[in-house]
Amino acid sequence: NAGVTQTPKFRVLKTGQSMTLLCAQDMNHEYMYWYRQDPGMGLRLIHYSVGEGTTAKGEVPDGYNVSRLKKQNFLLGLESAAPSQTSVYFCASSYGVIYEQYFGPGTRLTVT
């Protein structure tokens, strides 16, 4: 089992460019999450999904969009990247909200 995987691992964007981060899990989990991690700010929830075809906003959703067309995949999109979106992005999945979250290895994004 690969667990939770993320692509790409690193990316550098110019302001205004767009990109999509892909998260995939092979544990048949219903719940999937996207977090961003900035120094001293902990893990902040961007968007989450409670099942295929569903998405919901988290704590810091502005500037991001998500889609969950297949149960195993959760995509995070940046339509027009801004320097404030420079961060490390983690995807996670879980069986339910009162169960362990399994995190991906992270994507380090720099917006110049």
Added chain:
Amino acid sequence: GENVEQHPSTLSVQEGDSAVIKCTYSDSASNYFPWYKQELGKRPQLIIDIRSNVGEKKDQRIAVTLNKTAKHFSLHITETQPEDSAVYFCAASRGSYIPTFGRGTSLIVHP
């Protein structure tokens, strides 16, 4: 919604000492409390969790205690080792509510 506060933000100990990290939560209905460890440059990983029907749980050198009345739970690490150096996150959740994470504690264990 749920609010989780974690203290301290930084904890420095000597190897062999004990370390305690405390989290308080606001929603009395929360019933699942995990702790994650994140080593430098790595992903967070669960190290121990506790549910509201249990007051304490141990796994070798780590333990978690839960005080439902006071709405706080703590991570205890005994006989700390340099490999315990990491950022530790607590979280709280219940029912269909997405978990809320604390801001994290950077634990530094000096050899």
